[in-house]
Amino acid sequence: MRFIARTFLVGVIALSLCAGTIAAERGPLLISEVPSNQVFTEDEIRTVKSKDISSLKSQPTNALVSDYIYFLTVSEVKPEVATQAERDILQRATSYKPNAYREHSEGPIAVPIFDIASLAKHKLMQMGAYAKKSEFSSLLQANPDRFATLSTSNGVNLHSAKMALHDAEGLSPTITDTLIEKYSSLGGHESLVLLNVLVGTQKSFKAAEALFDSNLKSPLKHQLLRALPKHFTDSQQEMLLERLIKKRAELASQAIIQYSRLPSNRINTDLFYSYLSDGKLGASSAYALSRVINRDGDYSKLIDYLKSNRSSRLAVANGILALKFVDTPESKGYLKELLENDEILFEDMKAEVALWLK
Template identity: 30%
Template sequence: MKRVLTGLAVLLALPSLATLAVNAEKPLLISDISSENLYSQQQIVAQISMAKRVSQNQLSSLQQEFLMLEQIKNLDAKNLNSQDLEVLAQACRHQPMAYKLHDEGPLTVAIFDVASLAKAKVETYNIHQQYLEISELKQQNPSIFMQRFLVLQGAIEEKAKLKMVPQLSKAEARDVSGQLLATRNVADPLLIAATHQAQDKALYQAVLSQLVDAKAHSLLNSALRNLPAFEQEDLLKTVIQENPYLASQALSEYAKLPGQLRHNALLLETLGDETLGAAAAYAIGKTQDGELQQQLVQLVTGKSAARAQVAHALLALRVADSDYAKRQLRQFVENNQIPFADMQQEVARWVK
């Protein structure tokens, strides 16, 4: 490690590089860059391949930055000393020197981003230090730990808490999730992580009935992995009825439940929903459930079904694609049983 740090410190201490790192303003246009700092793709590959064989005083700007980047990569962000932190502090202020020569337009494209990598290393270090502090507090004073865990802090400490969630027992995670649910937005990352860890149906239900976020899909999948089927049925029914954002996914999963746990009436009722009817049709069709297919036929031929129900019932039979479903679709056409003329014509095209 010392050998790497020394090499990096030497690079950062070079007069010309230090001046550029701290004082330079990033150029916006290629025309603002001197030709010696512009490199074609062929030159980039060649320069990188030679970088570690060139003497220090002969390094090009590209090679200097490449070596800086490589040596920063080698720093263990969880185990930095004061010299490491000083080196990274300088690197965080570094402005790119080497740029790509390209034809896409006049704007500059830096070859390396030393500063972003350095900042990421510093952030990882700070998160790890907070993590160690919170972990020690958990061991020494659990009640103070829980108080601190529940109070909203800065971004670094919140990320340290996220890192710690997998170490919580299910009981601890239930406590954290339940209290955060009362004090934070349902999309709060710590609340979602604690709910994952708690694996509790009531908490899954409380969060997933409200969560409108890409993370909701992952959390629903977590619930389906960790809950027994009879609890899944109750959870999915709640999601279908209360969260339009997740309802389509929940319908698909609901239809996959064992027949003795699934309430077919819920699926059939949803066929009449203008928004979710198509999702319900696909879910029903994929079940290959003979009883459900018979109920679909009754919906189509009955006199009380609404237009949306009939349309989606026909779609469900088409998705099922079983011998029974295909035979029924053909009979609908031959006997003119579909109550809406446009649907009659459409199904006729299906069975040709």
């Protein structure tokens, strides 16, 4: 029995169920439904993009050139200083139906080359946010509780609040704490976005704790975990990571690996050993331990651990996995020694280690 690899299958039935809806709302779905003169290759797209707009306007046009020129027109609108005429351009563009398509790399699906309507909607939202930015900057100082409530009410307000927070220099601890408490109680994706802004702009340790403590699943948590060295001292990172690990939070496995990236003087390897026999965190602990061993070259504690826990299947599995992850002549030597001295009691593991050593 293999004890390292696990295979998971993901269903794709939902794609076929919603295909009709997508086709109705966004134009042709299958590449065969699009006229051939509206389908373009990657080479054709690169050629058009390499030319300046004046030369494109002076030559015979096609669906690709026409869409690209319109895309550039929309792209060039600066939301912070847009005129009424430019607003009108964006408003018209929100209902634009694309004419130029490419074939999706994973199947015969028609994909618009330039999503002009979505770009125009985003720019209009930005214009609304810039218009409210001054209001939110004033509210942040005068009434942070109200600021927090309004900032999560819609997309325009969210972006206005983000800009106000980015422009705010040295918020007082009172204001920062008020925002964190309010966003923690409000919940929702918008609150996580703004807690993340507070981490980035104010280097707020409390905001990071609040974001990680949220019950919501969000890629922002993973992004913040990877970005901890950018925002916090080694000591602060250590506290945040240990907290995530000990709470066995959603990010605990990732936190263990991140913990192994701290400077050697901040790492307590006992933490890794305490989870090696854990069904959920054992493999991550093995990988983290291998990073530390690769750095300091000391195998003695791991070998002692394997010998003293030889009757525990999970402990042995993850212990020898750590040696495999180290992947040095010395680690292979220890694996060979464990095998030859009959220190591994489980036959399937013996067979697998023998395969590793071939």
